Each structure stands twice: as C-alpha cells, then as structure tokens.
Amino acid sequence: xxTTHDTYKAFTEPLLIDxxxxxxxxxxxxxxxxxxxxxxQVISGLEAFKLHLPRFLGQRRGEDLADxxxxxxxxxxxxxxxxxxxxxxxxxxxxxxxPRRFGKYLDALHAFDVTVHRDARTMSVALAxxxxxxxxxxxxxxxxxxxxxxxxxxxxxxxxxxxxxxxxRAAELIRIARRFYPSGFPxxxxxxxxxxxxxxxxxxxxxxxxxxxxxxxxxxxxSLMNDLRAAFPDGKMGSLTPAYHAACRFCCLYLEQSxxxxxxxxxxxxxxxxxxxxxxxxxxxxQLLRPDATSTRPQLSFAVEPNRWTKPYEDKMAHHIERVxxxxxxxxxxxxxxLPDLRVGDAHGQSTLxxxxxxxxxxxxxxx
Numbered sequence: 001x002x003t004t005h006d007t008y009k010a011f012t013e014p015l016l017i018d019x020x021x022x023x024x025x026x027x028x029x030x031x032x033x034x035x036x037x038x039x040x041q042v043i044s045g046l047e048a049f050k051l052h053l054p055r056f057l058g059q060r061r062g063e064d065l066a067d068x069x070x071x072x073x074x075x076x077x078x079x080x081x082x083x084x085x086x087x088x089x090x091x092x093x094x095x096x097x098x099p100r101r102f103g104k105y106l107d108a109l110h111a112f113d114v115t116v117h118r119d120a121r122t123m124s125v126a127l128a129x130x131x132x133x134x135x136x137x138x139x140x141x142x143x144x145x146x147x148x149x150x151x152x153x154x155x156x157x158x159x160x161x162x163x164x165x166x167x168x169r170a171a172e173l174i175r176i177a178r179r180f181y182p183s184g185f186p187x188x189x190x191x192x193x194x195x196x197x198x199x200x201x202x203x204x205x206x207x208x209x210x211x212x213x214x215x216x217x218x219x220x221x222x223s224l225m226n227d228l229r230a231a232f233p234d235g236k237m238g239s240l241t242p243a244y245h246a247a248c249r250f251c252c253l254y255l256e257q258s259x260x261x262x263x264x265x266x267x268x269x270x271x272x273x274x275x276x277x278x279x280x281x282x283x284x285x286x287q288l289l290r291p292d293a294t295s296t297r298p299q300l301s302f303a304v305e306p307n308r309w310t311k312p313y314e315d316k317m318a319h320h321i322e323r324v325x326x327x328x329x330x331x332x333x334x335x336x337x338x339l340p341d342l343r344v345g346d347a348h349g350q351s352t353l354x355x356x357x358x359x360x361x362x363x364x365x366x367x368x
Contacts, residue, residue: 011091011094011109011110011111011112014108014109014110015094015095015098015099015108015109015110015112016107016108017098017099017102017103017106017107017108017109018099018103019099019100019102019103019104020103020104021104025104026104026105026107026132027104027105027132028105028131028132028133028134029045029046029049029105029106029131029132029133029134030044030045030046030133030134031045031105032044032045032046032048032049032105033048033188033189033190033191034048034191034192034193035048035051035052035188042192046131046134046137049102049105049131050139050141052188053098053102053141054125054141054143056097056101056188057093057094057125057143090114090123091112094109094112101186101188104132105131105132106129106130106131106132107129107130107131107132108129108130109127109128109129110127110128110129110130110136111126111127111128111138112125112126112127113125113126113127121144121145122142122143122144122145123142123143123145124140124141124142124143125140125141125142125143126138126139126140127139127140169331169334170334170337170353173277173334173337173353173357174337174339174353176276176277176357177276177339177342177344177353177356177357178204178342179204179207179276180204180205180207180208180211180247180276180356181204181205181208181339181342181343181344181351181356182199182202182203182204182205182342182343183341183342183343184199184341184343185197185198185199185202185343186343187343187346199343208247208276209244211247211275211276212243212244212275214275215249215275216241216243218249220324220325221239221249223324224251224320224321224324224325225237225239225251227320227323227324228251228253228271228317228320231316231317231320232253232313232316235253235254235255235313236253236254237251237252237253237254238251238252238253238254238368239251239252240252240367240368245345246345246358246359246363247274247275247276247355247356247357247358247359248272248273248274248275248281248357248358248359249272249273249275250270250271250272250273250367251270251271251273251317252268252269252270252271252367253268253269253270253313253317254266254267254268255267255268255269255310255313261291262290262291263288263289263290263291264288264289265286265287265288265289266286266287266288266289267284267285267286267310268284268285268286268287268298268367269282269283269284269310269313269314269317270282270283270284270285270364270367271317271318271321272358272359272364273321273325273327274327274330274357274358276356276357277357278325278326278327278328279327279328279329279330279357280318280321280322280325280327280328280329280330281302281329281330281332281358282302282314282317282318282321282329283300283301283302283314283364284300284301284302284308284310284314285298285299285300285301285364285365285367286298286299286301287299298365298366298367299365300361300364300365302332330354330357330358334353335352335353335354336352336353336354337352337353338350338351338352339351339352339353339355339356342356344356
C-alpha cells in the first residue's frame with residue numbers, strides 16, 4: 001500500500017470549460033466576484049478566483065467514498081487505502097465541479113495535479129488554466145485537513161443513499177425546501193458591496209423571512225417551555241432562538257455530571273422545531289469540561305440508540321414537542337440527501353435536507 005507522497009496526474013488532456021452565463025455569454029475573469037479577504041482588503045478578478053478555488057476544493061462533499069453517486073469527502077480521502085480510487089475522487093471533483101461553478105469565467109483547464117501527504121494530512125494541488133479574457137496562468141497551493149476538522153462518524157450518522165433521494169418522503173421534503181431556498185446564487189458569487197445580496201431578493205428567501213416572522217410569534221413555544229420545565233424540574237431548561245440563522249427554534253436540557261478528577265461531563269438534550277415544515281428533531285451533545293479550562297469537542301448523536309442513558313430524556317422531550325405542536329419526528333435517514341443547486345443561507349458547501357429544514361451538523365452541535 002502506498003502511504004505518502006503519491007502523485008496523481010488528474011488530467012492528461014485539457015478540460016474544456018463550456019459553462020456560460022444566463023445570457024449565453026462567457027464572463028471575463030476580471031469580472032469574477034469580489035472576495036472579502038479581511039475587513040480592510042477586498043480582492044477581485046483572478047486573485048479572487050485563486051483565493052476561492054482552494055477553499056472550494058477543501059470543502060466536504062459527503063462521506064461515502066465507496067459510492068461515487070452519493071458524494072465524496074476530501075477529508076476522508078486521506079484515510080482511504082485505495083489509492084486509485086482516491087485519484088478518481090479528486091478527478092471527479094475537478095471534472096464535475098470546476099466547470100459547473102467556475103465555467104463561465106474559464107476557457108480551459110490544462111493540468112490538474114494532486115500530491116497526497118497522508119502523514120501530514122495535506123494535499124498539494126498544482127494546476128494550469130486559461131481564464132476567459134486573460135492569458136494562460138498556473139499556480140499551486142496546499143490544502144490542510146486536520147483530523148479535528150473531520151466530521152465525527154458514528155452509528156447514528158446515517159448517510160443518504162440514491163434510493164433515499166428518490167423515495168416519497170425525501171421528494172416531499174425537497175419540494176418544501178425549494179419553496180424557501182432559491183436555485184443557484186452560489187455564495188462565492190455574492191457581491192459584498194450590495195446591501196442586500198441577490199439570493200435575498202428572491203421570492204423563496206422572502207418566504208423564508210416570513211416563516212421566521214411567524215415563528216417568532218409562536219404562542220405554542222411558551223407552552224412548550226412551561227411543559228418541559230415542569231417535566232424536568234431537576235434540570236436546567238433553556239430556550240435558544242438563533243433567529244434568521246437557521247430554520248428551527250431550539251430548546252435545550254442541560255445535564256451536568258461531576259467526575260472524580262474534577263472534570264464535568266455536560267450533556268445537552270436538545271429539541272429543534274422546524275419553522276418550514278411540521279417536523280421536529282431531538283438529539284444529544286456531550287462534552288467534557290476539564291479543570292484546566294480546556295474541553296473536548298462536543299459529540300453529536302441522534303435519538304436512535306435504544307440503550308443510551310439519555311433516551312428517557314429524549315423520549316420525554318419528543319413527547320412534549322409532538323403533543324404541543326402536533327409535529328412529527330424528522331426522518332433522520334434522509335438527513336444527508338443533498339440539495340446541490342439550492343442556496344441555503346451562508347453555507348459554502350453542499351446543502352442537505354437537514355441543513356435546509358433545521359441546521360447542518362456543525363451548527364447543531366455548537367450549543368452554548
């Protein structure tokens with residue numbers, strides 16, 4: 001098995017970029033949308049493209065490397081033992097995504113070389129291309145994949161399959177998502193000079209804002225919190241409302257356990273109620289707070305393990321949400337069904353049903 005410094009020649013022939021703008025015209029690379037590199041520095045044109053491409057290639061695109069139809073994870077790429085398959089993953093990312101996202105600013109991609117350094121968890125990329133309206137250019141950069149950035153993978157992280165994407169439940173939830181999120185409008189095309197971004201001017205986003213206005217006036221929410229405080233008299237119960245930053249309202253039960261070494265194990269049993277669909281989600285995060293003021297990363301798990309000690313709390317919270325709102329549990333097996341063409345908030349990666357109707361995992365886990 002090869003382990004380090006394995007080089008893949010992703011392209012042996014130039015890849016023609018045939019994507020054009022909505023008016024059928026190519027766009028000069030000098031018109032590439034601006035990137036806000038810092039509060040004092042706004043970069044546009046080819047330099048903005050050079051800044052954005054490494055970030056784009058470093059984004060997570062799924063978890064299942066074995067099934068090319070369900071996406072791939074560049075983080076997981078560094079853990080696979082199948083070098084030839086790893087090469088195919090990178091090639092597929094470049095061949096499918098670069099034309100789709102950047103094509104109207106490019107004429108051709110001439111070379112795309114990848115060198116994997118597994119021990120250092122890095123990937124070096126070198127490419128040469130011809131931007132539209134400019135001469136051929138080439139450059140290289142390095143992507144870092146620290147192990148802490150990997151998404152935790154456990155038995156409760158159920159991945160979507162091609163069958164899940166086509167089943168009636170997922171199809172109906174996708175239909176709902178399309179009512180509130182516009183197609184297109186990738187975040188990297190946002191113009192920081194605009195007071196209101198283009199996607200925020202769409203009818204879909206206006207419906208999303210109306211849904212939030214209504215959710216902030218929910219009379220049932222106060223009733224739910226009163227019921228939960230009565231149901232958990234010995235626990236700290238809180239109401240969290242990240243208004244206009246997600247697609248749900250949160251309630252949270254805090255359970256703290258003191259350990260012999262002076263650490264505290266903090267368990268948060270959370271309930272998320274969607275503002276876009278009659279669905280709710282109950283899940284748990286656990287985190288160790290050490291005496292030296294350091295802590296572990298919060299661990300996320302969904303309420304699907306029958307023997308977990310938190311299950312009675314999760315069941316009781318779910319019971320009260322269902323009784324007060326009349327909502328149904330979100331089918332977690334379709335959580336990762338991708339919504340590749342929808343603009344869901346400020347997400348830079350590929351959105352999912354979970355993120356559209358509630359919040360993506362990295363948001364769910366970061367409870368106060």
